[in-house]
Amino acid sequence: MTPAARLAAAASILDSIAQGRHPAEVVIKAWGQQNRYAGSKDRRAIADRVYKVLRARGRLSWIMGGREDGRALVIGSLGVLDGLSLEEIEALHTGEGYGPGPLSKHERGRLAVKDSELPGWVEAGLPEFVVEDLKETFGDQWAAEARALMAPRAPIDLRVNTGRASLEAVEGELRAAGLSPERTPWSPVGLRLTAEPPPNIQTLDAFREGRIEIQDEGSQVVCALAGARPGMTVVDYCAGGGGKTLGLAAALQGEGRLIASDVVQKRLGNIQPRLERAGVEADLRLIGQNGGGLEDLNGQADLVFVDAPCSGSGTLRRHPEAAWRLKPDEVERLHALQVRILDQAAKLVKPGGRLAYVTCSVLTRENEASADAFEAAHPDMRPVAVTPPWADGPMTRVRLSPGATDTDGFFLALYERAA
Template sequence: MSARLYPAHFEAIASALQAIFLKGNYADKEISRVLKEDKKRGSKDRAFIAEQTYGVVRNYRLLKHLAELENPTSREDFWRLTGAWLLHNGTNLPGWKEFGNLSRERVEERMATVDDKRAVRESIPDWLDALGTDQLGDNWGATLTALNEQAPVVLRTNRLKTTPEELIKALAKESILTEHIAADALLVTERRNLFATKAFKAGHFELQDFSSQQAAPSLDVDPSHTVIDACAGAGGKSLHLAALMQNRGKLLSLDVHNWKLEELKKRAKRAGVNNLETRAISSTKIVKRLTERADRLLLDVPCSGLGVLRRNPDAKWKLNPDFLERVITEQADILARYSRMVKPGGKMVYATCSILPRENDDQVDRFLNEEAGKDWTLARKHTYLPQVEGYDGFFVSVLDRT
C-alpha cells in the first residue's frame, strides 16, 4: 500500500460510505466530494481514499459478513468495514479503537465460511445471482468474478486532432504510460489524473472503454451520411461517430435529457467537432419527424448497466427486479419506434452495456419477429464479456433495413 494510514483518511471513507449506503448517493459523486474537502492531500492519499471506498462498495456484502455487521449505519461501522477490507487484502491495522476487536485471524475464519456461498463471496444480492445463473448459465461465475475486479482505464484517440502514435508520445511527456491495444484505443498502464493533461484539455482523447468503442465503427459510416445517435447521453459515441465521419456529413444527437446534450456540446467543442447537432426528445413528434431520414442509426439504449459494474459498483445495490422489467419494456419500445428513422437500405446498431440476453439477444429476436422489424435482418451480433475480452461487458448488434 502506497499511502500511510491516517484517521482523516478513514473519516473521509466513512463519510462517503454513509452517503452511498444510507442516502443512496452515487459513489463517484461522493468520492469526489470527500476528496475536494481537503485540497492539501497528496495524490497517494487521494488514491488511497478512492480505492478503499470503491473496494468497500464493491465488496459490501462480503465485508458485512467478515466484519460481523448486519446493518452498518454509524461512523464506527464503516470504519470497521474498511478495516475488514484492508485486513482481507493483507494490510496490518493500527490499534485504533474504531476497529474494535477486528483481527486477521477472525477475518480469515469468516472468509472460510463463504466458499460455497457465491452471492456473499462475490458480494451481490441473491436475486441478481439467481438472474445471472438463469441468463448466463455456466458463464455467470466467471463473469461475476471479472465484474468485481477494478476496471482498466482506456482512452479513445480523437483522430480529428491526432493519431494513437502521437497521443502515446504526448502523454508520455506528461508521465502517463499507455499501450495501443486496437484501432483508436489506448490502455493506460499507470493511473494518473488524465483530465489535468494538456492532451485532454486540447481534445486529443476521451475516456471510453474498449468494448464501448466497438459500437460506432459497427455502423460503417462515411462522410456523406446522415447519422442519428438517438440515445446520445453525454455523447461519447457521438464524438466517435464525428471522427469516423471526418467531421463531415450530418450527425444528429438526440436524448430525452437536455442537460446531457448540453454536456455533449461542451465536449464537442473541445474535440473540434462541427458536424454535430443536438436535439432534445421533448415529445414523440421529434422521432416521428425523423422517419426515414437516417442512413445510419445508433441505439445505445438505457439498460441495467450490469456490464459496467466494475466502474459503477454501487449500481448492484441500487438495481432491483422492478427496474429491470421497466427498462426491458423501454428498450423494446425504443427499438420499435426509433428504427423507423432509418431509410430503406440503411443500417442500425442496437447496443447496451449489459450482459443479459434478456436485454440483448432476446430484444433483437423480439424486434425481428414483430411488425416493426419486418423489413430488417440481423447482420451480426456480439456480447463482450469481461473475462473474455478483458474490458466492460457490452452488447453490439448490427441490423440492415431492406
C-alpha cells in the same frame, strides 16, 4: 489524520453513498472538499478503503450479520480483507479523537465468524439475481466474469481523434508527457493507460486540443461495428454524454449528417463543447419522452444508433457502488423502456438503412430479451451479422465483457430494414 480517523471517515462516506445516487467518486471528492484538513495521503487511504469495501460489500455484510451501514462494513473489512486480529481492530476503535467508538459485543462476535462457506453470490460480490443471470449467460465462466466485473482497477482507455492526429503521433505525445500508453487489442484507434495512480487526462494538451477522448475500448468497438460511413445520415438517438456521438462523427470523416438527440437538454448542452474541441459537428435535438421532435427524419436515416438507457451493469468495475443499487424491478422497468425506445427509433430508418441497439449492460433482460421483443414486433427489421475483431466468424448479437474481452460490458444487435 490517524488511522482510526481515516476509518471513521470511510464509514461516513460509505453511508453517504448508500443514501444517495451519486457515483462513489463524486461523494469522495465532495468529502475531500468539505474536509480540507485531510492531506493527499489521507484522502487516498480513505478512498482506497471505500472502494475496497464497495467491491466486497456482499461478503462483508454477510460476515457482519446482514448489516450494511458504513461502520459495520469497515469493521468487517479490517478482519476479512486486512486480516487484522480482534485485538488490533479493537485498538482502532477506542472512541478517542476522531476515531470510531468501541466495538459492541455483537460486532466482536461477528468478527469471529468464518467466511469459508459463503454462498456463491455473496462471494462474487454481486446481488443474487445478477449472479444467476451471469450463470445463465456465461455458464462455467460466470465466476471469472464476476471477478473481472468487480476487479479493483479498470484501465483508462482513450480514443484517438484521427481527424486531429495519427495514432502514432498521439502515442508519442503521451510518452513525452511521461505516460506509458499501450495500443488496445480490438480498437485500431485506441490507447490504454494502466499506470497507478491514474493521470488527470483533462489536463493534457492532447485532450484540451481534441486529439484524444476518454472512451472505453468496448464503446469504441460497438461504434465501429455499427457501420457509420462518410456520406450517411446518422442519428445518435440517445446521445447522453456524447462519447459515442463523437465516435460516430469521427466515422463520418466530415461527410454526411449527424443528429444527436436526447430527452434532457443539459446533456445536449454538455455535448457542444466536446464537439467543438474535437473539430466535428452534429445537429443537437431535444426530443420528448414519446420520441417527438424527429418527425422530419422518419424514413430518412441510413443508421440509427440507439445506446439505450440501461442499468450500467457492464461498468461495475468502474462504479462498484452501483452493484447494490441494482434491483430486479428496476431492470424490468428498463427493459420495457428499451423496447419502447427501439420502436420509436425504428421509424427513422429508411429502406435499406440500419438500426444498432447497444447497452452497457451484462444482464439478459436488458440485452437479448429486449432484442427479442423488438424483433417480434418488427419483422421488417432483419438481423445483420457482423464480425468482431476477436471472433472467428460473423454473429448477429455481440457481447463484450471484462472477462472475455477485457473491456466494460456491452451488447450490440444490428438490424436492417427491408428495402
